[in-house]
Amino acid sequence: MEQHKSFSTSLQRITVIDALRGFALLGVILTHMWQHYGIFSFSGMGQNEPLFPQLDEALRWLLQNAIMGRFINIFAFLFGLSFFIQMDRASKKGIDFRKRFLWRMAILFIIGIIGNCFYTGDILSIYAVFGVLMVFLYKCKNWILIVVITLLLIGLPRILTVSYNQMVKVEQTTNTGTAQTLENRPAVRPQPSNMEKPSFLNSAKNNLTIGLERKLNYQFGLFGRGYITLALFILGLIIGRMRFFEQVEIQKKRNFILFAGFVLAVVVVNWIVGLFPPQDTRIFMRPDADISPALLEL
Structure with a gap:
C-alpha cells in the first residue's frame, strides 16, 4: 500500500x-x-550613576x-x-x-x-x-x-x-531657482x-x-x-x-578553518576601516543632503 x-x-x-x-x-x-x-525617553526620571x-x-x-x-x-x-x-x-x-x-x-x-x-x-x-x-x-x-x-x-x-x-532636487533648482527641500x-x-x-x-x-x-x-x-x-x-x-x-x-577541520578565516577577515576589515578618517557615510543616504562636500572631505 x-x-x-x-x-x-x-x-x-x-x-x-x-x-x-x-x-x-x-x-x-x-x-x-x-x-x-x-523606549528612549523617560519623562520625570533622572539618570542615575551606575554603582559599578x-x-x-x-x-x-x-x-x-x-x-x-x-x-x-x-x-x-x-x-x-x-x-x-x-x-x-x-x-x-x-x-x-x-x-x-x-x-x-x-x-x-x-x-x-x-x-x-x-x-x-x-x-x-x-x-x-x-x-x-x-x-x-x-x-x-x-x-x-x-x-x-x-x-x-x-x-x-x-x-x-x-x-x-x-x-x-536638481530639477527643482533648475525650474524654480531655489532648491526645494524634499x-x-x-x-x-x-x-x-x-x-x-x-x-x-x-x-x-x-x-x-x-x-x-x-x-x-x-x-x-x-x-x-x-x-x-x-x-x-x-x-x-x-x-x-x-x-x-x-x-x-x-567536517570539523573545515569548520575550524572557516572560523579562523572569518576572525582574520574581521581583524583585517576593521584595520582597513581604521585607516580612513571618521565619516558618517549615512549622510550620503539623506534625500535632501548635498553630498558633494561630504565626498570632498573623504
Missing part, C-alpha cells in the same frame, strides 16, 4: 540549528533589554561589539535556512510546500501587524513580506542569488533612491509619540500610522537595515542548499 503523504511525517532535526536559533533569540532579548525595548561604572562600561562594550546586531543577523540568516529546510523536506515527501508557506507568512504578517499596535519596532511583518519574496527566489540559481546579495549589501537600492532624490523624515528607530488623549486605541492608531511609517523609513530609508536582512535570508537559502549544517559534525 502506498504511504500517505503528510506534512506531519517527522524527519530528524538538525540539533545545531535548534541550538543556534535559541542562542540568537537570547541575544535579541539581551539587545532589546539594553535598548529598553525601544567599570563593570557597566565593560558590559556596554560587550553588548555593542559582541551582541548588538550580531544575533539579529544570525536570526535572519536562520529564517532563510529554515525556509529551505521546510521546502526541501516537503519536496522529499512529494509535497509542494509553497502554498502552505505563503499561508504561514500571511498569518505571520497578521501577527506582526497586531504586534505593531503595541510595539512599533516589531519586525514580524517585515519578515513575512521577505518570506513571500523567498518563495519566488527559491528556484533561482545560486550565482543569481549571490549577485542579488552583493547588490543588497553594497546598498544599490539606497544608491538608486538617493540618485533619484538628487535628480529631483520631504525628509529622519530615519530613526521608532519612538513613542505624545498623544493628546492617551488610550490603547489612540496608541494603536499612532503605532499603525506614524510608528509604522518610521519603521519602514528605518528599514528601507537612511539606515537600510531591511536590505541587509533580506540578504541574510537569501544567504541562509544558499547555505541550506550546500547542506552545510547537515555535515557540521563530520
Whole structure:
C-alpha cells in the first residue's frame, strides 16, 4: 500500500540549528533589554550613576561589539535556512510546500501587524513580506542569488533612491531657482509619540500610522537595515542548499578553518576601516543632503 503523504511525517532535526536559533533569540532579548525595548525617553526620571561604572562600561562594550546586531543577523540568516529546510523536506515527501508557506507568512504578517499596535519596532511583518519574496527566489540559481546579495549589501537600492532624490532636487533648482527641500523624515528607530488623549486605541492608531511609517523609513530609508536582512535570508537559502549544517559534525577541520578565516577577515576589515578618517557615510543616504562636500572631505 502506498504511504500517505503528510506534512506531519517527522524527519530528524538538525540539533545545531535548534541550538543556534535559541542562542540568537537570547541575544535579541539581551539587545532589546539594553535598548529598553525601544523606549528612549523617560519623562520625570533622572539618570542615575551606575554603582559599578567599570563593570557597566565593560558590559556596554560587550553588548555593542559582541551582541548588538550580531544575533539579529544570525536570526535572519536562520529564517532563510529554515525556509529551505521546510521546502526541501516537503519536496522529499512529494509535497509542494509553497502554498502552505505563503499561508504561514500571511498569518505571520497578521501577527506582526497586531504586534505593531503595541510595539512599533516589531519586525514580524517585515519578515513575512521577505518570506513571500523567498518563495519566488527559491528556484533561482545560486550565482543569481549571490549577485542579488552583493547588490543588497553594497546598498544599490539606497544608491538608486538617493540618485533619484538628487535628480529631483536638481530639477527643482533648475525650474524654480531655489532648491526645494524634499520631504525628509529622519530615519530613526521608532519612538513613542505624545498623544493628546492617551488610550490603547489612540496608541494603536499612532503605532499603525506614524510608528509604522518610521519603521519602514528605518528599514528601507537612511539606515537600510531591511536590505541587509533580506540578504541574510537569501544567504541562509544558499547555505541550506550546500547542506552545510547537515555535515557540521563530520567536517570539523573545515569548520575550524572557516572560523579562523572569518576572525582574520574581521581583524583585517576593521584595520582597513581604521585607516580612513571618521565619516558618517549615512549622510550620503539623506534625500535632501548635498553630498558633494561630504565626498570632498573623504
